[in-house]
Amino acid sequence: MPQMHPHPDVDRVLLDEQQIRERVAELGKQIAEDYADEPPILVGVLRGAVMVMADLARQIDLKVEMDWMAVSSYGSGTKSSGVVRILKDLSGDISGRKVLIVEDIIDSGLTLKWLLSNLRSRGPKSVEIATLLRKPEAARVEIDVKYVGFDIPNEFVIGYGLDFAENYRNLPYVGVLSRSVYED
Numbered sequence: 222m223p224q225m226h227p228h229p230d231v232d233r234v235l236l237d238e239q240q241i242r243e244r245v246a247e248l249g250k251q252i253a254e255d256y257a258d259e260p261p262i263l264v265g266v267l268r269g270a271v272m273v274m275a276d277l278a279r280q281i282d283l284k285v286e287m288d289w290m291a292v293s294s295y296g297s298g299t300k301s302s303g304v305v306r307i308l309k310d311l312s313g314d315i316s317g318r319k320v321l322i323v324e325d326i327i328d329s330g331l332t333l334k335w336l337l338s339n340l341r342s343r344g345p346k347s348v349e350i351a352t353l354l355r356k357p358e359a360a361r362v363e364i365d366v367k368y369v370g371f372d373i374p375n376e377f378v379i380g381y382g383l384d385f386a387e388n389y390r391n392l393p394y395v396g397v398l399s400r401s402v403y404e405d
């Protein structure tokens with residue numbers, strides 16, 4: 222399939238639409254098998270996980286529910302602050318339920334570590350994680366991530382839900398942001 226010209230602020234395309242589609246389909250199939258006995262509530266982490274949630278959910282051939290949380294960890298820059306705040310909580314109750322967190326990317330893992338303990342305190346039957354992307358730093362945090370789309374290099378990426386200062390989320394691919402955009 223022909224790829225659109227990458228956005229001028231994109232240094233290079235890391236994962237094109239087809240690569241993402243194929244991998245998301247594989248993950249969806251795996252998740253459907255693993256949860257065949259009891260479908261999970263998918264918890265998407267706003268705003269970055271919108272694209273992966275929409276595509277992944279449609280590849281899970283089960284009666285899943287979808288809920289959303291919004292937390293803040295990064296500001297408008299590219300460095301993790303380590304501070305997590307709930308901006309929007311779940312709409313539904315997860316006690317006694319199987320929960321599958323859907324994330325766009327795990328970098329330091331700080332956000333997820335906090336989110337895991339927050340969700341676990343609500344008495345779910347299980348909490349697992351599906352992330353489209355994982356950076357090397359994440360390996361240093363003791364988080365068991367059950368479903369990983371791609372391990373990527375330690376670079377700041379945008380597109381397919383991922384932003385820089387709230388832009389670029391709508392790019393259909395994952396690309397490396399040109400340093401010239403955020404460095405003088």
Ligand code: 5GP
Pocket residue numbers: 269294295301324325326327328329330331332333376377378379383384385
């Ligand atoms: P962590 O707490 O794991 O360091 O990062 C959590 C959040 O930081 C992610 O959900 C994402 O919103 C943001 N983030 C981390 N790395 C990147 C990146 O390379 N690009 C973008 N756009 N956001 C990132």
Ligand code: MG
Pocket residue numbers: 266267269270324325326
């Ligand atoms: Mg995220």
Ligand code: MG
Pocket residue numbers: 269295383384385
């Ligand atoms: Mg962001």
